Amino acid sequence: MLTEFGKIFIFIILAIIFVIITLFINKLIRPNRPTVEKQKVYECGENPEGSPWVKFNIRFYVVALIFLIFDVEVVLLFPWALVYKDFGVFGFVAGIIFLLVLGLGMAYEWRKGDLEWARPTPKPPKLDELLKKES
Amino acid sequence: MANLYQSLELIRPEIVLSIALIVLVIFDLIFHVDKKIIPYVALVGLIATGIFTLLNPQSGFAFQQTNLMGKIGIFAVDSFGNYFKILIIISSILIVLYSFSSEEINKIQERIGEYYALIFGMILGMFFIVSATDLILVYLSLELMSLSSYVLAGFTKLRDRNSEASLKYLIYGAVSSGLMLYGISLIYGLTGSTNFYIVNMILQIPNANQFTLAFANVLIFAGIGYKISSVPFHFWTPDVYEGAPITITTYLSVASKAAGFALLIRFIKTTFVSFSDSFGNWQVISSFDWKTLLIIISILTMTLGNFTALWQNNLKRLLAFSSIAHAGYLLLGVVVFSNGGVLAILIYFFVYLLMNYGAFLIVMLISNKSGSENIDDYDGLGYTSPLLAVSFVIFLVSLAGLPPTAGFIGKLYIFIALVDAKMITVAIIALLNTVVSLYYYVRIVKHMYLNKPTENTLTVKPNLGNTILTLVLVIPVLVFGIYFQPLVDWAKNSLNILGLM
Amino acid sequence: MFQVTLQHFLVLSAILFSLGVYGIVTRKNAVMVLMGIELILNSANINFVAFAKYGNFGFSGQIYALFVIVLAAAEAAIALAIVLNIYKTFTNVNIDEIDNLKE
Numbered sequence: 001m002l003t004e005f006g007k008i009f010i011f012i013i014l015a016i017i018f019v020i021i022t023l024f025i026n027k028l029i030r031p032n033r034p035t036v037e038k039q040k041v042y043e044c045g046e047n048p049e050g051s052p053w054v055k056f057n058i059r060f061y062v063v064a065l066i067f068l069i070f071d072v073e074v075v076l077l078f079p080w081a082l083v084y085k086d087f088g089v090f091g092f093v094a095g096i097i098f099l100l101v102l103g104l105g106m107a108y109e110w111r112k113g114d115l116e117w118a119r120p121t122p123k124p125p126k127l128d129e130l131l132k133k134e135s
Numbered sequence: 136m137a138n139l140y141q142s143l144e145l146i147r148p149e150i151v152l153s154i155a156l157i158v159l160v161i162f163d164l165i166f167h168v169d170k171k172i173i174p175y176v177a178l179v180g181l182i183a184t185g186i187f188t189l190l191n192p193q194s195g196f197a198f199q200q201t202n203l204m205g206k207i208g209i210f211a212v213d214s215f216g217n218y219f220k221i222l223i224i225i226s227s228i229l230i231v232l233y234s235f236s237s238e239e240i241n242k243i244q245e246r247i248g249e250y251y252a253l254i255f256g257m258i259l260g261m262f263f264i265v266s267a268t269d270l271i272l273v274y275l276s277l278e279l280m281s282l283s284s285y286v287l288a289g290f291t292k293l294r295d296r297n298s299e300a301s302l303k304y305l306i307y308g309a310v311s312s313g314l315m316l317y318g319i320s321l322i323y324g325l326t327g328s329t330n331f332y333i334v335n336m337i338l339q340i341p342n343a344n345q346f347t348l349a350f351a352n353v354l355i356f357a358g359i360g361y362k363i364s365s366v367p368f369h370f371w372t373p374d375v376y377e378g379a380p381i382t383i384t385t386y387l388s389v390a391s392k393a394a395g396f397a398l399l400i401r402f403i404k405t406t407f408v409s410f411s412d413s414f415g416n417w418q419v420i421s422s423f424d425w426k427t428l429l430i431i432i433s434i435l436t437m438t439l440g441n442f443t444a445l446w447q448n449n450l451k452r453l454l455a456f457s458s459i460a461h462a463g464y465l466l467l468g469v470v471v472f473s474n475g476g477v478l479a480i481l482i483y484f485f486v487y488l489l490m491n492y493g494a495f496l497i498v499m500l501i502s503n504k505s506g507s508e509n510i511d512d513y514d515g516l517g518y519t520s521p522l523l524a525v526s527f528v529i530f531l532v533s534l535a536g537l538p539p540t541a542g543f544i545g546k547l548y549i550f551i552a553l554v555d556a557k558m559i560t561v562a563i564i565a566l567l568n569t570v571v572s573l574y575y576y577v578r579i580v581k582h583m584y585l586n587k588p589t590e591n592t593l594t595v596k597p598n599l600g601n602t603i604l605t606l607v608l609v610i611p612v613l614v615f616g617i618y619f620q621p622l623v624d625w626a627k628n629s630l631n632i633l634g635l636m
Numbered sequence: 637m638f639q640v641t642l643q644h645f646l647v648l649s650a651i652l653f654s655l656g657v658y659g660i661v662t663r664k665n666a667v668m669v670l671m672g673i674e675l676i677l678n679s680a681n682i683n684f685v686a687f688a689k690y691g692n693f694g695f696s697g698q699i700y701a702l703f704v705i706v707l708a709a710a711e712a713a714i715a716l717a718i719v720l721n722i723y724k725t726f727t728n729v730n731i732d733e734i735d736n737l738k739e
Contacts, residue, residue: 003639061720065713072709075702090139104160111164271700278707282714289718298721299734305718306669306731309711310660313676316704317653320683324646327693329700374737 059117066109073102142197145212148187148220149262155180156255163248170247177231177251184258185224188217194633196268207332209269211401211633218481218629219265219397222488226390227258229492229604230382236601238503239291239380250290254386256283261390265397268405268633270319270329270355273398274312277358280394281308284387288379300378307371308361315358321351331405339409341422352423359402362395363462366435373443376455381502384451385495388458389488396465396484400477403469404632411634415474416556429470434564437463441571450498450508453575454491457534460572461487467549467565471556474630479552481626483545486533486615490542493530493608496601497523504595513579515588520595522602524583526609531576533612536569541615544622645686652679666719666729670712677708 077095084091109115143150155177162176196208231251234240240250260280267273285308289301323329325348326337337343360368376384407425408417419425440460447453465487468480498508500523505512517524533542546569553562597605615622652675659672681701688697723729 005640058720065716068709069713072706075706079699079702087139101157104157107164108160111167271703275703275707278711282710285714285718289721292721295725295736298718298725299736301718302666302722302731302734303737305715306666309670309673309715310676313656313673313680316680317676317683320649320680320687323693323697323700324683324687324691327687327691329696377737 062114066114070102070106138199142199142208142210145192145195145197146210148184148191149259151184151187152180152255152259152262155184156252156259159248159252159255163252170244173248173251174231174235177255178228180255181224181228181231181258185221185228188220188224191217194631196633207268207330209272209330210263210266211268212266213633214629214631215401215477216266216397218626219393219484220262222393222484223258223261223265223390226386226393226488226492227254230254230386230390232600232604233382233385233496233499236503236598237380237382237499239293240382242293243291246290250287253283253287253290256280257287257386257391261394264394265401267398268331268401270322270331270334273402274316274319274358277315277362277398278312280391281312284308284383284391287383288375288387290383291380296378297380300375303371303378304375307368311357311361311368314354318351318354318357321347322355325351331402335406335408335420338407338420338422341420343422345422349423352425353428355402356428359395359399360432363392363399363465364459365432365462365466366439366459369436369439369459369462372459373452373455376458377449377452377508381451381495381499381508384455385492385499388454388495389491392458392462393484393488396469396480400469400480401632403472404477405634408472408634411474417472417474419472426470426472429466430558430561433463433466433470434561435463436460436466437565437568441568441575444572444575447575448510450502450510450513450579452508453510453579454494454498457572457575458491460568461491461534463568464546464549464565467561468552470561471552471558473552473556475552475555476549477630477632478623478626479545479548481629482548482619482622485622485626486541486545486612489608489612489615490530490533490540493526493605493612494534496605496608497527497530500597500601501593501595504593510579510582512593513582514586515583515592516595517584518588519592522605523595523597526605527583528580529609529612531579533616535573535576537573539613539616541612541619543616544619548623642686642690645682645690649679649682649686652676652682664730664732666722666731667716669731670715670719673715674708674712677704680704 076098080091080095080098084095087094158180159173159176162173163170166172191212194211194213196206197210197212199206199208231254234250240247243250257280260276260278260283263272263276264280267276285301285305288304289297289299291297319329322334325343326334328334328337338348357368361371364372376388379387403425404417407420407423409420411417437460440456440458440463444453444456444460447456465480465483468476468483470476501512501516502508529540533540536542536546550562550565553559553565656672656675656679659675660669663669663672681704684697684700684704686697687693688695719729722734726734728734
């Protein structure tokens with residue numbers, strides 16, 4: 001007889017064994033011919049540049065915050081979706097109002113320009129500045 | 136189904152507020168460049184809400200369910216709640232008027248739409264707090280109010296201290312509301328419900344675990360005590376009051392404190408009182424000793440507030456400690472556990488609104504000119520700006536609680552309630568505290584009148600609007616000090632807290 | 637046979653709560669303090685769900701947990717925005733170093 005956690009335990013053990021066995025078989029049958037290029041860190045085919053621990057642009061963070069809020073608000077729709085039929089038109093309208101307020105939030109983000117991704121404006125070097133530096 | 140439509144009738148003021156909030160945001164989006172119209176939209180929304188509050192039916196439950204104990208809801212509309220809602224509306228209207236002439240707010244005209252939208256968020260939260268009879272609704276509305284006010288405390292971003300105030304408010308607020316939520320979850324486990332009335336019914340049979348119940352109560356008090364800035368949850372008060380823009384400071388000192396007190400009174404009255412006798416004395420359920428806890432906290436609160444205020448040189452900070460002390464006096468109205476105590480709190484709060492708003496108005500007008508709130512700015516002000524100085528003296532005398540001002544009436548009713556409850560020792564401690572508070576209020580008067588004006592003395596000439604605003608606040612403070620019967624009558628009619636008895 | 641009872645959930649939530657309080661009291665970094673607050677909120681969530689399940693209180697506890705999750709997200713968003721603002725002004729987020737406001 002198994003408790004409910006017993007099943008999960010067997011599942012976890014099976015998963016671990018499966019991964020170990022496949023990795024082991026791989027090691028047995030694959031040819032092993034390392035080169036310098038093969039042992040490099042893989043970064044989409046490019047040569048890796050600098051440390052991966054750089055500071056991200058703040059704009060990623062703003063987008064993440066906006067995403068977090070809208071993502072989590074949707075959680076409130078789950079209980080509503082289960083019961084709105086019991087309340088007829090009233091329940092439906094309540095959900096619609098909720099979505100409209102969320103939409104207003106979206107419109108606010110849009111209008112305030114928080115969704116725009118500011119591209120860096122390239123500064124072409126000017127001749128007189130270059131000359132100043134030279135002299 | 137009819138039940139839900141009926142509930143919507145009962146929460147009309149809240150619906151109007153929400154619509155006003157949405158309209159504010161839409162207007163902010165439409166009038167992207169010129170935002171002069173937005174304060175007027177806010178004023179119209181507030182006045183409409185006030186009218187709907189006054190027209191509201193006097194009592195009833197919104198969102199009723201039929202439980203094992205009859206019909207009870209999570210939102211109680213009664214005259215007690217309406218009194219506090221009207222207080223909140225009055226203070227919000229005054230805040231909008233203050234914002235017109237505050238230099239700090241005028242510097243952020245391009246973000247004025249968010250400013251008012253956040254204030255409306257706070258008002259909506261407070262409206263739900265004063266009426267909530269379910270702990271989860273209490274928590275949600277408390278958070279709605281807190282989240283808006285965290286942002287408002289650092290809204291202007293003109294100086295370092297703005298963002299610092301915002302951070303401190305956030306950390307203390309989030310911690311205390313988290314503690315409160317844990318307490319709520321314990322109460323839910325003990326009683327199987329978060330509704331005040333069901334909790335009350337289950338606690339009448341004292342078989343709940345005493346220690347867990349006491350622990351949960353203390354944790355819930357942490358959330359409320361933070362809002363009313365009582366010891367030991369007061370640490371944020373001076374820093375936030377000093378750092379926040381002065382309109383928000385004023386608002387936090389009156390409106391959010393009012394909401395906190397309304398919640399505390401309703402929570403204790405409906406959850407921990409088994410019945411109230413014909414004299415209006417409440418019989419408290421024996422499972423938790425609220426009385427001793429609240430007496431100790433109120434004495435500590437007013438003593439700490441008054442004694443720390445003695446050596447403050449920043450006026451905003453001084454008024455912050457004075458507001459902590461006033462929270463202590465107001466808590467005395469709760470600890471007597473009678474309708475007389477609640478009556479005293481209602482009267483005191485109206486008076487406190489007038490005098491605190493008045494004092495902050497003067498501080499704002501002077502700091503508009505000088506750019507700081509240092510007490511030295513007030514040297515010789517009595518000679519150069521007589522109207523402001525005289526009004527300030529009246530407000531300070533009223534805050535100290537001396538006749539013939541309204542502050543005296545507020546304190547008088549608190550002391551009457553204390554003597555009725557035979558708590559003479561506490562009354563004497565409160566009296567001694569009042570004497571201490573006199574010192575720091577008089578110190579400001581001394582700076583204004585005994586220091587002779589020099590060439591550095593400020594001359595502040597308020598414009599017509601601000602003169603009217605000052606007079607609107609000064610005259611009631613004087614009139615209610617002599618003819619206070621209408622105020623007492625209004626408060627007496629507002630004692631009805633929906634309860635089981 | 638091992639059975640998961642209400643006590644296990646309560647002990648787990650009590651441990652989380654204590655860890656949260658410990659984090660709030662000992663950490664200086666504002667972000668760490670906020671993480672402590674999240675721990676407290678989640679311990680309350682565990683309580684709600686466990687009580688609802690074992691006390692047969694219906695679904696109310698689970699709905700409360702959903703509300704709290706949403707509020708915690710909103711609070712985290714606002715808190716991080718404020719901390720970001722602090723970082724811009726003070727160039728650090730250590731709570732005990734941000735003390736311009738003192739008498």
